[in-house]
Amino acid sequence: MMYRWTRVTGIMAAMVVIGCGGSEPGTTNSDEQKPRVAYVTNGIADFWSIADAGAKKGAEEFGADVQVLMPANGIGDQKQQIEDLISQGIDGLAVSPIDPVNQTELLNEVAENTILITHDSDAPESNRQVYIGMDNYLAGRMCGELVEEALPEGGEVMILVGRMEQDNARRRRQGVIDQLMGRPVNADNFDAPGEVIRNDKYVILDTLTDQFDRAKAKANAEDTLSRYPDVACMVGLFTYNPPLCLEALQQAGKLGQVKVVAFDEAEETLQGITDGSVYGTVVQNPFEYGRQSVRVLVELIEGNNEIIPENLFIDIPARQIRQDNVATYWSELNEQLGRK
Numbered sequence: 001m002m003y004r005w006t007r008v009t010g011i012m013a014a015m016v017v018i019g020c021g022g023s024e025p026g027t028t029n030s031d032e033q034k035p036r037v038a039y040v041t042n043g044i045a046d047f048w049s050i051a052d053a054g055a056k057k058g059a060e061e062f063g064a065d066v067q068v069l070m071p072a073n074g075i076g077d078q079k080q081q082i083e084d085l086i087s088q089g090i091d092g093l094a095v096s097p098i099d100p101v102n103q104t105e106l107l108n109e110v111a112e113n114t115i116l117i118t119h120d121s122d123a124p125e126s127n128r129q130v131y132i133g134m135d136n137y138l139a140g141r142m143c144g145e146l147v148e149e150a151l152p153e154g155g156e157v158m159i160l161v162g163r164m165e166q167d168n169a170r171r172r173r174q175g176v177i178d179q180l181m182g183r184p185v186n187a188d189n190f191d192a193p194g195e196v197i198r199n200d201k202y203v204i205l206d207t208l209t210d211q212f213d214r215a216k217a218k219a220n221a222e223d224t225l226s227r228y229p230d231v232a233c234m235v236g237l238f239t240y241n242p243p244l245c246l247e248a249l250q251q252a253g254k255l256g257q258v259k260v261v262a263f264d265e266a267e268e269t270l271q272g273i274t275d276g277s278v279y280g281t282v283v284q285n286p287f288e289y290g291r292q293s294v295r296v297l298v299e300l301i302e303g304n305n306e307i308i309p310e311n312l313f314i315d316i317p318a319r320q321i322r323q324d325n326v327a328t329y330w331s332e333l334n335e336q337l338g339r340k
Helices: 046-062 074-087 100-113 136-150 167-180 214-227 241-252 267-275 286-301 326-336
Strands: 002-006 014-018 036-040 065-069 092-095 115-119 131-133 155-161 202-209 231-236 259-263 280-283 313-315 319-321
Touching: 036 046, 036 074, 036 286, 046 065, 046 286, 046 326, 065 074, 074 092, 074 100, 092 100, 092 286, 100 115, 115 286, 131 286, 136 167, 136 231, 136 259, 136 280, 136 319, 155 167, 155 214, 155 241, 167 202, 202 214, 214 231, 214 241, 231 241, 241 259, 241 267, 259 267, 267 280, 267 326, 319 326
Parallel strands: 036 065, 036 092, 092 115, 115 131, 131 313, 155 202, 155 231, 231 259, 259 280
Antiparallel strands: 002 014, 280 319
């Protein structure tokens, strides 16, 4: 065995015992030698349950011990979880930052003390080694394409999302807007929330946030239906938004009258596509987010820096799901989760 002193500025100092002579990824080490890695999400959702399964599969496949942590109470909770992991001397950490701009200092501190990567939502100004996920701006444009298909004649659109602080939320929202406004691809664009955005075909009424509060998300959907009687499409950009839109539409007697375009793969959303109450959704691959995060951390812990591409981005592409492919996709998802 050898000992490594880990300096944790402003948190605490810990002496970490690490094994000598690591093994190749994919081989099984003894418990004492296994790299200890952590996978931290940005909240609690079905999406993250799928990523949890992927991370555990990765741990089994690549010979690691993994902790999966889901902050229930926002940025303060996530910060505490990260600090606790560093104080434990974790060998590598994959995190989906809630507010990357304001968390850069914390993330850089983490990067001084362990291997740091991001997943799902990036922190490009931090010293993370690589981002694993999709191009959220282009995925947002894919979502906008679904809106165009659902509303070929145009109409009023409301965007609903958890929080705008997250890099992924900002980018996918902007992708939707730019697609509907017919703008060239430019991920640096930004339209401030609270402003009506329109062209001669589409009107984007607003962007409503809920900070992962399901009651608030449901209220946002209900308020949209009462305040904007001519709304033609509701776009839910976090996994729980579309199911709550469907609940609000059902209660208002407008299910099927107002189009719903979704993001991610909640079962209610997939059932809605099957039934025709949801036009379509853009899905990520959270299972692979979890699995690949563990794989990359193990490779980096064992000294294989060639795993990191030049652009510091490991792309796991998004997909559009409609009625014609929802059954196949749902079957694939159930297989990943070990469901029959």
